[in-house]
Amino acid sequence: xxxxxxxxxxxxxxxxxxxxxxxxxxxxxxxxxxxxxxxxxxxxxxxxxxxxxxxxxxxxxxxxxxxxxxxxxxxxxxxxxxxxxxxxxxxxxxxxxxxxxxxxxxxxxxxxxxxxxxxxxxxxxxxxxxxxxxxxxxxxxxxxxxxxxxxxxxxxxxxxxxxxxxxxxxxxxxxxxxxxx
Amino acid sequence: xxxxxxxxxxxxxxxxxxxxxxxxxxxxxxxxxxxxxxxxxxxxxxxxxxxxxxxxxxxxxxxxxxxxxxxxxxxxxxxxxxxxxxxxxxxxxxxxxxxxxxxxxxxxxxxxxxxxxxxxxxxxxxxxxxxxxxxxxxxxxxxxxxxxxxxxxxxxxxxxxxxxxxxxxxxxxxxxxxxxxxxxxxxxxxxxx
Numbered sequence: 447x448x449x450x451x452x453x454x455x456x457x458x459x460x461x462x463x464x465x466x467x468x469x470x471x472x473x474x475x476x477x478x479x480x481x482x483x484x485x486x487x488x489x490x491x492x493x494x495x496x497x498x499x500x501x502x503x504x505x506x507x508x509x510x511x512x513x514x515x516x517x518x519x520x521x522x523x524x525x526x527x528x529x530x531x532x533x534x535x536x537x538x539x540x541x542x543x544x545x546x547x548x549x550x551x552x553x554x555x556x557x558x559x560x561x562x563x564x565x566x567x568x569x570x571x572x573x574x575x576x577x578x579x580x581x582x583x584x585x586x587x588x589x590x591x592x593x594x595x596x597x598x599x600x601x602x603x604x605x606x607x608x609x610x611x612x613x614x615x616x617x618x619x620x621x622x623x624x625x626x627x
Numbered sequence: 628x629x630x631x632x633x634x635x636x637x638x639x640x641x642x643x644x645x646x647x648x649x650x651x652x653x654x655x656x657x658x659x660x661x662x663x664x665x666x667x668x669x670x671x672x673x674x675x676x677x678x679x680x681x682x683x684x685x686x687x688x689x690x691x692x693x694x695x696x697x698x699x700x701x702x703x704x705x706x707x708x709x710x711x712x713x714x715x716x717x718x719x720x721x722x723x724x725x726x727x728x729x730x731x732x733x734x735x736x737x738x739x740x741x742x743x744x745x746x747x748x749x750x751x752x753x754x755x756x757x758x759x760x761x762x763x764x765x766x767x768x769x770x771x772x773x774x775x776x777x778x779x780x781x782x783x784x785x786x787x788x789x790x791x792x793x794x795x796x797x798x799x800x801x802x803x804x805x806x807x808x809x810x811x812x813x814x815x816x817x818x819x820x
Binding site: 478479528577609 | 642644659660666674676677684687689690764
C-alpha cells in the first residue's frame with residue numbers, strides 16, 4: 447500500500463528535480479484548498495480556478511528552485527502565495543473593469559456560481575424551524591452578507607449578541623440538515 | 628480522515644462572511660491550507676449559505692424582514708408587493724404571477740415593548756400561528772412581515788388577520804394593533820373563484 451508523503455517530503459522531492467509524481471501529488475492535495483481560499487476572497491468560481499492554477503504554477507517553480515527553506519512550512523508558503531496572487535488578480539480585475547468601461551460591459555457575461563448540492567425543501571423547513579430572531583440573523587447574514595452593525599440595529603441588540611445568535615443558529619441548521627458538527 | 632482539532636462550524640461561517648479579526652482569519656486560513664476535513668466542512672457551510680440565499684430570494688420564508696432586506700431585494704430586481712393596512716383597519720390585496728416577495732407592513736408604536744409577538748389569525752380572529760419574540764427596534768414605526776409568496780399564489784380568496792401583541796416587564800400581554808388582509812385570488816387554477 448502506498449504511503450502518502452507528508453508536506454516536507456513532497457517539498458524535498460520536488461526540489462531534488464526528480465519529483466514529477468510529487469508535483470502531481472502537490473497539485474492534487476493543494477488545489478481544492480487553494481480554490482476554497484479563492485472562493486472566500488474572490489467570490490467567483492472562475493476567479494478561484496484562475497487563482498488555483500496561478501498559485502500552483504508559482505509554488506512549483508519556487509519549490510523546484512529550492513526557494514522554500516523550511517519544507518515543513520508548505521501550507522504557510524502556499525498561503526502567502528495565495529495572498530500575493532489575489533492582490534495581483536484584484537489589480538488585473540481593476541484594469542479589466544477600466545477596459546470594460548471603455549469598450550462596453552456586455553463583452554463578458556458574469557460567471558454563474560455552482561449549484562450547492564443541498565436538499566432545499568429540507569433547508570426551508572430547517573430555516574423555518576429556527577426562532578424568529580435566529581432566522582432573521584441567518585437570512586440577513588447570508589442573503590445580504592451583513593455581519594454586524596446593521597443586523598444589530600435591526601434587532602436592537604449588540605453586535606456581540608448578534609454573533610452569539612448567529613453561531614447558535616448555524617449549529618442548529620447544521621444539526622437539522624444532518625451535517626456533521 | 629478526520630481533523631484532531633477541527634474549526635468550529637460557526638467560526639467557519641464567520642470566516643466565509645469575513646467576520647473574523649485579522650489574526651483569527653490568518654489562523655483559520657493556515658489551518659485550511661493544511662486540512663481537508665475542515666475544508667470539506669467549510670464547503671458544507673458555503674452550501675448552507677447559498678441555500679439560505681436562494682430561499683430568501685425565493686420569498687418563501689414566513690418571517691419578519693428588515694427594510695435593508697427589502698431594499699436589497701428591490702436592487703436585485705425582485706418584485707416586492709407591499710400592503711399596509713392601518714392599525715384596526717383592513718386592505719384589499721392580491722398577488723400576481725410576477726410578484727416575488729409579499730409584505731404586510733404593520734404600523735405600530737413599539738416604544739415600550741420588551742417583546743413583541745406576531746399572531747396570524749383566520750377570518751374569525753382565531754389564532755392559527757404565532758411568531759414569538761419577533762425582531763424589532765423600539766424606534767421603528769412598523770414591522771415588515773413576509774408571507775410566503777408561494778402560499779399566497781396558491782391560496783384561495785380569503786381573509787387573514789394579523790395581530791401584534793407586546794409584553795411588558797411584568798409579562799402582561801397588550802394588543803399593539805390588528806390588521807385585516809382581504810386577499811382576492813386573481814391567478815387562475817385550483818382555488819380560484
